[in-house]
Amino acid sequence: MSGTSNETARRMAMLRDMARIRAFEREAVAAMREGKAPGVVHPSIGQEAVAVGVCANLRRADRITSTHRGHGHAIAKGADARAMMLELHGRAGGSCGGKGGSMHIADFAVGMLGANGVVGAGIPIACGAAQAIRLTKEDAIVACFFGDGAVNRGPFLEGMNWAALYRLPVLFVCEDNGFAAFTRNSAVTAGGGPAVRAEACGVPATGVDGEDALAVDAVAAELVARVRAGAGPQFLHAKCYRWEGHTGTDAAAYRPAEEAAAARQRDCIRRLAALLVAAGVSEGEIAALEAGAAAEMAGHRAAAMAAPWPDPGAAFTDVQDAGAPA
C-alpha cells in the first residue's frame, strides 16, 4: 500500500468491507434471480457506508441487532461471509445450518445477534442486550440497526423510552433509505421524522450523510464514545438510498428511475475510493481491492452451490429441550 498513515489503512479497511458487502449483495441478488438462493433477498447495495462506518467503531464484544436487510451489518461486524452465503443457499455449513436463510442471518460468535424478519423487532432485543451487558458488567455496547419504516411501529417508541429511561449503552442506527417496501416512507410518516421522535424520548439524535463513509465513521466514533462513557443511548439518523428494489426481484416501478440513477452517482464506494486516491493510494490498489472482494464472494457462491444440503433431520433439532419433536 502506498498510503502509509494509520488513517489511510483504516479507510482502506473500510473500503474493503464496503466492497465486500457490495460484492456479496450482487452475488446474492444474482443467486435469487437464478433461483439458486431460495426465498427472498433484500439487498443493501448503496447503503454500505452506514454498516461499515458504524461497525468500524465497534469491537468484537459489542453486539448488534439487524434487520431483514442485514447482510451488510453482519459482514461489517465480522461475520463469516462464506457461511452467510451458504445460509442464503440453504446449505449445511450455513450460518444457521440452513434453517434461517437471508432474512435470519446470525453470527453470535462476533456479536451479531440476528437479522430479523419482523420490522422493528430488533429494537427491544437491543435494549435487553444492553441491560444484560450492564448486569454482567461487560465492557461492551449494542448497536441497533433498523430502517426508516420501523419508526412507525410501537416497539420503536417503547424501545426509545426504555433505553433513555435506563440510560442503556445502545447506539440506535436508523438507516433511512427513503422506502418501506413499495411505499415511500415519507408518505406514511408524519412529523419531523426519526430523529425528532428519538429526541422526544430523550435519546439525543445526530444526522449524517449515510452515503459518506467518513462522515458516518466520524459521527459514529463520537456517538460510540459517548455510549461507552455511560452517557446513555444515542441515535444516529443516516440518510441513504436503496439502489435496488425492496427485494432482489422487485423492479421498483413505483419510483422514478432518475432518482435511483442520481443515488448511484453518489456511490459511497466511489466517494471513499476517490478520497483514498487523493490521499495517495493508487487506482491499481483500489481496483485490486474491489477485484479481491468480487473474487471472494464469487468463490463463496461457488462453495455454496457445491455444499451439501442439510441432513433432513436438522429440521427437527434445536426446537426445544423438553418435549422436542420425536
Added chain:
Amino acid sequence: MTRMSFAEATRRALADEMRRDPLVWALGEDLVQGGIFGQYKGLAEEFGADRIVSTPISESTIMGAGLGAALCGTRPIVEMRIADFTLCAMDELVSQIAKVRYMFGGQGRAALVVRMPQGMWRNSAAQHSQCLEAWLTHIPGLVVAAPGTPADAAGLLKAAIRSDDPVVLMEPKNLWTSEGEVPEKVAPIPFGVARHAAAGDAATVVTWSATVPVAEQGALESGLACDVFDLRSLWPWDEAAVIASARRTRRLLVVHEAVTVSGFGAEVVARVVEALGPGGLAAVERLGAPRAPVPFSPPLEDSLRITPARVADAIRRLAAR
C-alpha cells in the same frame, strides 16, 4: 365460469363489494401498490385514497383502527400482509375486536374483515410461514374462514364483508397464483358449510386452506373413493356434514398444514368422537406438521410439507384398518 387466480378472484370480489357499498374500505401496508400478492391491484385507482389506504408499518394501529372504524359504521378490510404480522396486533384482534360486542352488552359490533395470508410460501422461513388458525378458532367472537379455491376465496370474502361479525380470512399464501373456475357472479358463501369435494365410502377426509388441492389429489392417488370435505370455514364449521360422513365411513383423516399438536384437526376429531362415541370410528389420523418451526432450506421445508403421496398413504392405512 372463468378461470382465474386466487388473487384475481378476490380482487374482483372486493371491487364488487366496494362498488356495492361505499362504506367498505381497506387499510394495510402497500395497498396502493396493489398489495404484495396483487390482490388489491387497480383498486386505489378506482376507489381513491380514502378507501384504499396505504398505511405505515403499524400493525397494532392497522388492526385497532379497523375496530374504531367499524364501531363508527364503516366496513373496514384490515390487511395484515401476512398472518405472522398479526402477532404484532394480537391484543387489538383478540382482546378488543373479538370482545367489544359482548363486553359492551351488544351496543356495537366489530363488523370488519381481517385478511391474513398464511402458511409456507417460497422458503420464507420461520417468521413468515406460520399457520395459526387454531389460535383464532379458540377465540370467542371471531369467525374464521380458510378458503382453498379461488371461487371460495371470492365467495367467502363477500360473505365476510357483509357479515356483522368480525371475520378472519386466512388465505393460503402458496395458492395466490393458482387458478380455478370462478362464477361470473360470485355469491357470498355462508360460513359453516363445507364444500363436498369428492364422494366415497373408504374414508372421510377433512381439510382446508393450502392443503385442499393436496388432499384432493391425494385422495385420487389413493385409488380409494373417499368423502372429501373442504371445510372452507373453521368457525363455524360444518360439523353435521363431517359427522354424518364419518358415521358412514368409520374412518376419519384430517389434513392441515399447521402443526398437528393442538391444531384445529384435534377439534374436528374430538367432535366426531363425541358425536359417534368412542367406538364410532374404526380408524382416525391427523396429518399436519411436526411441532417444529418452518425451516428455510428447501429439503428441510419439504420434510414438513404435506404431499398428495402422504395423504394417499394415510388413506390406505385407514382403509386397511
